[in-house]
Amino acid sequence: QSALTQPASVSGSPGQSITISCTGTSSDVGGYNYVSWYQQHPGKAPKVMIYDVSNRPSGVSNRFSGSKSGNTASLTISGLQAEDEANYYCSSYTSNSTLLFGGGTKLTVL
């Protein structure tokens, strides 16, 4: 299985909103509401920002939100802050009972 497709990089200025897409197929993203998003700062473990498409774990800022339309899931970060600069990955459960990750997106806060 190929990785889910994410843009390699996105950027935005403080205070702006950005959206990162995660495109799969009907056998993964489109077929299940099991998409998660992770933030990873250099040298750190990933942190769950969104799970099950749009659920936010306790302690995660409400500036982070998730959605899905068809085979594409999206992570939106509003009110960008310097500390949001990190790598972001999506994942999805698949019809083969496996998990598939996206290739990752580097977010730069200008």
Next chain:
Amino acid sequence: EVQLVQSGAEVKKPGESLKISCKGSGYSFANYWITWVRQMPGKGLEWMVRIDPSDSYTDYSPSFQGHVTISADKSIGAAYLQWSRLKASDTAIYYCARHTAAAGSIDYWGQGTLVTVSS
């Protein structure tokens, strides 16, 4: 508080065997699948394998099937990932993570275990 605590960094030679661990606490370990994820130096996340600790049922990525073995001991709340013959290309950080109750998504991550394989 849910925590996944992984064993420490390892330095091994090619051909050696290795078993790393992931100990869960703060929740009922048997009720949540555990997954292992590889991150090679400077690269992205790759899903490897997962296990249901209640009955040790497993799902493997075709990319890792036959090269690693996952196991779990629900009596002590621990999951393991092992190699019988390491290769230099196994050098990476390995993360364990917990699936949600529905078993589709991940909701908690361990801190990672760095495995270095070098002659």
